Amino acid sequence: MHGTIFTLLKRYVQTQYDHSTWVRLTESVGLSAADFDHKSVYPDEQMYALVGKASEMAGIPASELxxxxxxxxxxxxxxxxxxxxxxxxxxxxxxxxxxxxxxxxxxxxxxxxxxxxxxxxxxxxxxxxxxxxxxxxxxxxxxxxxxxxxxxxxxxxxxxxxxxxxxxxxxxxxxxxxxxxxx
CATH class of the missing domain: 3.90.1520.10 (H-NOX domain)
Known part of the structure; x- marks a missing residue:
């Protein structure tokens, strides 16, 4: 998946919650909290992991998130x-x-x-x-x-x-x- 989507997911989490939530989210799925490069493409599995964990943390279904x-x-x-x-x-x-x-x-x-x-x-x-x-x-x-x-x-x-x-x-x-x- 395109890095721009990851960058915007980071900003979404930070806007809805805060930066520390983003750090906890990425660490909980085994990724670095470092910025994703918006020009790169990342494995879809990374997005699935982030969305799945974020929905769990927010207490809402992944589809709603x-x-x-x-x-x-x-x-x-x-x-x-x-x-x-x-x-x-x-x-x-x-x-x-x-x-x-x-x-x-x-x-x-x-x-x-x-x-x-x-x-x-x-x-x-x-x-x-x-x-x-x-x-x-x-x-x-x-x-x-x-x-x-x-x-x-x-x-x-x-x-x-x-x-x-x-x-x-x-x-x-x-x-x-x-x-x-x-x-």
Whole structure:
């Protein structure tokens, strides 16, 4: 997994708790509390260990932690990829174009990095479906990112997000629709 995600996880833990929590977390899974290099790629198992232990320490399910972390990631991700964003985009537009803009750029710049492949189908002007399939089994992170994108575009109260996740978290179907005034 890309080092940027580890760096942002560190900041998330420090923001939600404190630096000493990050140190205890990394030490408890056998890693150094030293900074992860945002340009490197690290084994997925390190992220699994960190998320698993963090959820245990926080007393919440790992999927809930992943979702909260996914929401937290969005402002930084949008800042990193701002040159690829179109000013007229809304939540649905951003989600529709993620695979062919941001994920394509990540793959071009970091051949060893493999963000999940998103298959996005625009069902109508106000609705789309995202098929997330990844052996990383971090579908809840994807759901959190979708929620974060809606918040980023100031549409969180006007966007319905309905995820269906397989038991192992490897497959997630996320239906996203803009609510009508009557809803």
């Amino acid at each position: 992943q979702e909260k972390f996914g929401e937290y990631l969005v402002p930084d991700l949008m800042y990193m990829y701002q040159k690829l964003l179109q000013p007229e985009w809304t939540t649905l537009d951003m989600l529709e174009h993620t695979e062919n803009t941001m994920h394509r750029k990540v793959r071009q710049e970091h051949a060893e990095n493999t963000p999940p492949v998103l298959e996005v189908t625009r069902l109508s002007e106000d609705e789309l479906e995202i098929k997330y399939v990844s052996e990383r089994r971090m579908g809840a992170l994807a759901v959190g990112i979708v929620r974060g994108v809606a918040a980023y575009y100031d549409e969180a109260d006007r966007i319905a997000i309905d995820p269906e996740t397989s038991e192992d978290g490897q497959r997630v179907y996320i239906r996203v629709r803009r609510l009508t005034a009557a809803e």
